[in-house]
Amino acid sequence: MAKLDETLTMLKDLTDAKGIPGNEKEVRDVMEGYITPYADEVFTDNLGSLIAKKTGEANGPKIMVAGHLDEVGFMVTRIDDNGFVYFQTVGGWWSQVMLAQRVTIMTSDGDVTGVIGSKPPHILSAEARKKPVDIKDMFIDIGASSKKEAKEFGVKPGDSIVPYFEFTQLKNEKMLLAKAWDNRIGCAIAIEVLKQLKGEDHPNVVYGVGTIQEEVGLRGAKTSTHMIEPDVGFGVDVGIAGDTPGISDNDADSKLGKGPQLILYDASMVSHKGVRELVVKTAEEHDIPFQYAAIAGGGTDSGSIHLTANGVPSLSITIATRYIHSHAGILHRDDFENAVKLIVETIKKLDADTVKDIILA
Structure with missing residues (x-):
């Protein structure tokens, strides 16, 4: 295996860590170590979801970017x-x-x-x-x-x-094989978003979150969202890849390396039209590739985020991944990096007026 760079080392540490629903401490400690340098404050809710806060404009909208810490086990x-x-x-x-x-x-x-x-x-x-x-x-x-x-x-x-499975770069070094991409890749996105906002102006307060117990009912998303009370939410997770034998385009049509997925619909929520349109516009302005996807069964943390308090306009942005809910999955590094870029550029636009317009979209 080629020598790991800083990003790959983070991905290895996150995926090699062990944490099923109800016992996410080992993963939380890894995520905390990586995200703390880019946050103004790091804390947890009472069930153990990790919350890292970074302030751009103190009186601006609160933006939540949530991946879940737990893996199936x-x-x-x-x-x-x-x-x-x-x-x-x-x-x-x-x-x-x-x-x-x-x-x-x-x-x-x-x-x-x-x-x-x-x-x-x-x-x-x-x-x-x-x-x-x-x-x-x-x-x-x-x-x-x-x-x-x-x-x-x-x-x-x-x-x-x-x-048990060790992080591995395949011969095509953009293709990454590991356990627990569902959803350590979401945790990695939250970390990298705060990292790329370090020293940048953004008209809001951003929360990078590692939620607990997503795989058994989106539970940590409920508690952490109640604590944050965000104005806009992004659930970041894995999605279904449709580029392996036996899967028709009617089942899933996303391909590895073709950009992050914008989830139109899943069993937990209908994506918020205003948030979705802003993200699409941002992607087109910055030439960031993306794919649309719908998942008839299953959901993401956005399913809990968007129902909190008076409601939170939300969108799930996911990474197409092969063989999820097994011992090992495969995803593409470019999709991860483009998801981060897309979320960062969208966050830079989310001032108070834009958030108000989103709600009324």
């Missing part, structure tokens, strides 16, 4: 007499991407490595081999010989279980 529910670990999924999983995958159990005594196991094909009937294994029939093998030994390893019910 699992939680230990019980250990059987032979030392095998059973689990609950935390976030949405498809059973066929789980078997034989390495995981890390985060215990109070340190990390324990395991692998998701099931019956080998040799002892399955021909009919059984054709069927996917139900998640309820899976278990994690940590090499323990008994429940007693598993407990001696430090494993107990409630422990977080995180997919």
Whole structure:
């Protein structure tokens, strides 16, 4: 792998960090370390979402840029007499991407490595081999010989279980392979937006946020938005890539490297017309490539942000990513950099009059 530059090092640190819904501390600490130099103030809400505040015009509108800290994972529910670990999924999983995958159990005594196991094909009937294994029939093998030994390893019910995968640049070095792009790339965008606004004039107060528990109901977005009370919100996340075999344009038509996605519609919100039109105009003025996308199922933090208090005009800006909600995804570095540029240039326009016009659009 080529030597990592400053940005790639940040992306590696964020994606290698472990944090499922309800246990995001490790990721929050990484994000805090990277965003603090560019913020005037950094704090958390009472559930643990990270909020970094940067003031341009103190009396200007409040702009929220939110990625979520958590990744899909699992939680230990019980250990059987032979030392095998059973689990609950935390976030949405498809059973066929789980078997034989390495995981890390985060215990109070340190990390324990395991692998998701099931019956080998040799002892399955021909009919059984054709069927996917139900998640309820899976278990994690940590090499323990008994429940007693598993407990001696430090494993107990409630422990977080995180997919294991190391950040990797592919041969095309713009293509980045890692776990947890959903949604460490959103956290990276929030960091980079504040970084690029450092020393710049902007007619507002910007909040770069790492929310908790997005994968189980957009929960941290609710609490952090209540705390901030923003005037405009951007949920930054991954989106669906449609450029792999078997996906039709009717399912998804976005391609890696063709620009960030502007989400027109998803299951959590209809994008705000005024915000969307301002972003499109900004992209066209600055020759920033972008793609439109709609997601019939699923949503982003914008789904909670826009419903807070009296309502927050919001838009989701996402990065097309292959193989999300699995152990590893692929995205394109240019899409990340163009998303940051687009949000920064839009923020520079968001003075009090523009925000008022957006609301009435």
